[in-house]
Amino acid sequence: MTTLEQQAREKTPADAWAQFPWWLLAIIGFLVFMGVLLTVGEEYNSAFLFVKDGIAVTLRTTLTAFGIAIILGLFAGLGRISHNTIIRNIAITYIEFIRGVPTLVLIFTLALVVVPEGADLLKLDVKAISPNSRAVAALSIIYGAFLAEIFRAGIESIPKGQMEAARSVGMTVRQAMQYIILPQAIRNISPALGNDFIAMLKDSSLVSVLAVRDITQQARLYAGSPFRFRESYLVLTFLYLTMTLVLSLLLRWYERRIRQDAK
Amino acid sequence: MQNKMNEQSGNRIVLDGLYKYFGNVQAVIDVDLQVRQGEVVVIVGPSGSGKSTVLRCINHLEVPTKGAVYIDGVHLEDKETDINAVRAEVGMVFQQFNLFPHLTALENVTIAQKLVRKRDKEEAERVGMAQLERVGIPEKANSYPRQLSGGQQQRVAIARSLAMNPKVMLFDEPTSALDPEMIKEVLDVMLDLAKDGMTMLVVTHEMGFARSAADRVVFMDEGQIVEIATPDDLYNNPQHERTKLFLSKILAH
Ligand SMILES: Nc1ncnc2c1ncn2[C@@H]1O[C@H](COP(=O)(O)OP(=O)(O)O)[C@@H](O)[C@H]1O
Numbered sequence: 001m002t003t004l005e006q007q008a009r010e011k012t013p014a015d016a017w018a019q020f021p022w023w024l025l026a027i028i029g030f031l032v033f034m035g036v037l038l039t040v041g042e043e044y045n046s047a048f049l050f051v052k053d054g055i056a057v058t059l060r061t062t063l064t065a066f067g068i069a070i071i072l073g074l075f076a077g078l079g080r081i082s083h084n085t086i087i088r089n090i091a092i093t094y095i096e097f098i099r100g101v102p103t104l105v106l107i108f109t110l111a112l113v114v115v116p117e118g119a120d121l122l123k124l125d126v127k128a129i130s131p132n133s134r135a136v137a138a139l140s141i142i143y144g145a146f147l148a149e150i151f152r153a154g155i156e157s158i159p160k161g162q163m164e165a166a167r168s169v170g171m172t173v174r175q176a177m178q179y180i181i182l183p184q185a186i187r188n189i190s191p192a193l194g195n196d197f198i199a200m201l202k203d204s205s206l207v208s209v210l211a212v213r214d215i216t217q218q219a220r221l222y223a224g225s226p227f228r229f230r231e232s233y234l235v236l237t238f239l240y241l242t243m244t245l246v247l248s249l250l251l252r253w254y255e256r257r258i259r260q261d262a263k
Numbered sequence: 264m265q266n267k268m269n270e271q272s273g274n275r276i277v278l279d280g281l282y283k284y285f286g287n288v289q290a291v292i293d294v295d296l297q298v299r300q301g302e303v304v305v306i307v308g309p310s311g312s313g314k315s316t317v318l319r320c321i322n323h324l325e326v327p328t329k330g331a332v333y334i335d336g337v338h339l340e341d342k343e344t345d346i347n348a349v350r351a352e353v354g355m356v357f358q359q360f361n362l363f364p365h366l367t368a369l370e371n372v373t374i375a376q377k378l379v380r381k382r383d384k385e386e387a388e389r390v391g392m393a394q395l396e397r398v399g400i401p402e403k404a405n406s407y408p409r410q411l412s413g414g415q416q417q418r419v420a421i422a423r424s425l426a427m428n429p430k431v432m433l434f435d436e437p438t439s440a441l442d443p444e445m446i447k448e449v450l451d452v453m454l455d456l457a458k459d460g461m462t463m464l465v466v467t468h469e470m471g472f473a474r475s476a477a478d479r480v481v482f483m484d485e486g487q488i489v490e491i492a493t494p495d496d497l498y499n500n501p502q503h504e505r506t507k508l509f510l511s512k513i514l515a516h
């Protein structure tokens with residue numbers, strides 16, 4: 001072992017100080033402080049009891065929309081790199097359209113214009129489509145476009161030799177994609193997908209503008225009576241931060257695991 | 264058409280006036296070549312002379328600009344031809360192995376059998392294991408490619424092709440990416456294959472392999488075939504200046 005490596009191994013106290021995740025300590029500190037406040041502070045406790053009723057809606061909306069967005073994103077991503085000019089341009093139009101408009105505006109447009117018009121076209125009863133379904137549809141379509149770019153990058157990151165080897169044993173393009181390229185691509189992009197899941201969880205707060213009773217909407221309702229802003233929005237912040245922190249710690253752990261597996 | 268097919272009988276591979284251009288680059292120019300059943304043909308030539316492109320045209324990883332490729336009399340450029348069915352009959356071994364990294368060695372040699380040959384899991388695994396034994400690494404069946412040495416990976420890649428029971432095997436510099444001490448184990452597998460009567464077209468600069476296995480050696484330069492001869496004739500008594508120049512360079516190594 002060279003001395004350089006030895007130096008790299010031995011941590012000095014200064015290194016330990018610099019490498020310690022102080023940020024995590026600070027955030028956990030805030031969460032613990034809030035947790036205590038929620039249990040002992042009466043105003044905070046009743047705000048929490050009201051807002052928590054939205055947790056199920058927030059999680060269900062995010063999970064469903066993400067599931068649909070993955071399918072949309074996969075097909076849009078494949079379309080994006082298709083050799084068929086028409087398919088490719090349809091995919092690019094979709095992706096660029098979504099990327100060019102703010103998410104909040106898209107939620108309004110998709111949920112209040114596109115979904116009703118689409119339902120009309122399909123001769124469905126517009127009123128039967130709940131705000132929750134509209135919210136899920138809007139989030140799916142928006143994130144489908146974001147995920148398409150992740151899928152495209154993931155597929156393009158697989159060396160050309162993989163497709164060639166698969167084709168040269170007689171697999172069709174579809175079989176090669178399904179059994180050779182996509183399993184590798186999805187593994188490579190899974191951290192990026194995880195990041196977008198967290199982003200979507202946060203963006204799901206925007207569906208409160210459709211009066212969907214997620215935690216944001218619950219907090220807004222609770223804050224509606226005067227002088228309750230502070231506890232409403234602190235509780236709301238606490239809830240989002242707890243969820244995203246747990247998810248991003250899980251994601252870090254998973255990333256480290258797949259990096260070790262690759263060795 | 265019918266005439267043409269009869270004319271090709273007895274030949275596993277026929278290249279008829281093959282051209283391949285990449286934009287302005289003329290990679291392959293008017294190549295004619297016939298490879299008979301059971302024949303081993305080695306292709307040599309300087310880097311960039313079009314050897315890989317010829318091989319890649321034979322299983323249509325590259326589509327020829329002009330000319331025809333016949334595998335067992337089947338015309339590849341014919342619109343009616345099912346290219347996937349032909350590819351299943353033509354094994355290809357790459358310089359960089361191109362094993363599927365997310366699959367074990369055994370899965371690498373069974374997946375195409377299941378998907379393309381429609382064999383059930385049991386039969387595919389039986390054939391796969393037999394081929395892993397043939398290349399001498401049955402004990403690595405459950406290892407992933409990253410856990411294998413270069414020589415072992417290349418042997419799995421050969422087994423992957425053989426498991427399809429191909430009629431023809433193409434090798435594109437199969438030992439060029441290997442550490443010197445691993446070259447022999449791969450060449451030994453190829454020599455065995457040649458002895459067993461496999462029809463092989465091999466791009467390699469391993470003169471020892473060419474001398475002991477090849478029926479003919481093709482020398483290519485600048486996209487064209489310059490000469491074709493038996494290994495002894497080509498290496499000892501080259502007819503063309505370009506061949507002599509090339510041989511003097513590789514012998515100098
Ligand atoms: N996909 C490609 N696009 C453009 N040029 C290529 C491509 N593949 C090969 N070539 C060119 O074709 C020529 C022959 O290449 P190749 O068949 O790989 O030669 P060899 O295998 O004898 O080294 C070279 O000039 C190379 O740069």
Ligand SMILES: [Mg+2]
Binds near residue numbers: 314315316436
């Ligand atoms: Mg080459």
